[in-house]
């Protein structure tokens with residue numbers, strides 16, 4: 418509430434000061450260009466791959482051990498790397514964050530978060546076994562029945578979206594992939610239980 | 615056939631020589647790090663957004679005026695930018711490449727091309743009007759009936775995939791989004807008409 422606005426610390430992936438905004442030759446929008454060597458730093462949207470993973474009627478959640486939203490619960494998901502498919506990225510993230518081996522069922526949702534240049538590719542998946550444990554980015558992992566989900570302690574609105582969309586597919590094997598919700602579900606900050614789920 | 619292998623020309627987005635591969639602190643894989651200022655150049659998979667666009671029973675294709683695959687036919691698609699949704703990126707690319715205003719129907723496919731770090735998000739869409747024209751990256755645009763598609767002159771295997779998957783959804787309003795094909799359709803280099811479509 419009373420948190421003071423301060424400049425964020427410099428992160429290793431923040432471009433250094435020798436990068437200036439200008440439109441490179443043959444392009445039609447501003448990019449970050451190095452003053453010294455003219456290297457153009459194209460900043461593209463990033464892909465997050467993740468999953469809503471179940472074991473019987475329970476859903477896998479992990480409590481974040483890192484910022485942002487440290488201490489809040491999230492679905493296993495993270496940045497896709499070059500050299501893997503979106504499915505492989507979702508499987509790797511489940512291993513890294515919850516030591517969970519998952520079997521992907523099908524594509525649940527593709528969400529665009531335009532403001533921060535992010536696309537989230539979320540799968541519906543099953544645990545291969547109920548053996549789960551914390552990875553380095555998790556403080557706690559758990560399997561939650563629907564009525565046990567800590568809605569107000571979820572990390573991000575997209576976690577609410579994915580859970581609500583997943584819930585609509587229960588017992589359905591073929592369904593159309595969801596995209597950004599509209600209406601009340603579109604406004605899930607701060608996270609809370611959406612109406613009607 | 616007899617094309618000589620030569621080093622590709624330096625492109626503005628190729629990292630300069632002061633970037634060296636090493637594992638940054640707190641990371642677990644090699645990245646390109648600037649020797650001078652320790653800036654970490656994270657190279658992430660890139661997102662291509664595009665569409666299979668129809669007008670009545672015809673499909674919109676554009677002949678590429680630029681490399682790679684100059685002179686070959688493709689679907690309107692291109693790199694998504696920060697600040698737009700995947701749907702908006704697909705709409706923008708249709709305008710840029712074919713001066714085509716499109717109405718997106720639904721998500722057709724999500725393809726991962728792991729080797730080159732690319733995810734393609736392809737929509738099924740309709741032309742708002744049959745007015746199409748070349749944009750700067752197209753040498754020709756056209757509307758093709760299914761039996762007129764120039765299969766062997768298509769630019770990329772993913773164009774074949776998207777057309778074949780689109781064909782399976784004709785007359786179907788709700789369908790499960792496709793991902794990378796298996797079997798014969800997975801091997802569409804050089805492009806050709808797949809069996810059974």
Ligand SMILES: [Zn+2]
Pocket residue numbers: 451452453454455456630
């Ligand atoms: Zn430089």
Ligand SMILES: [Zn+2]
Pocket residue numbers: 433648649650651652653
């Ligand atoms: Zn530097």
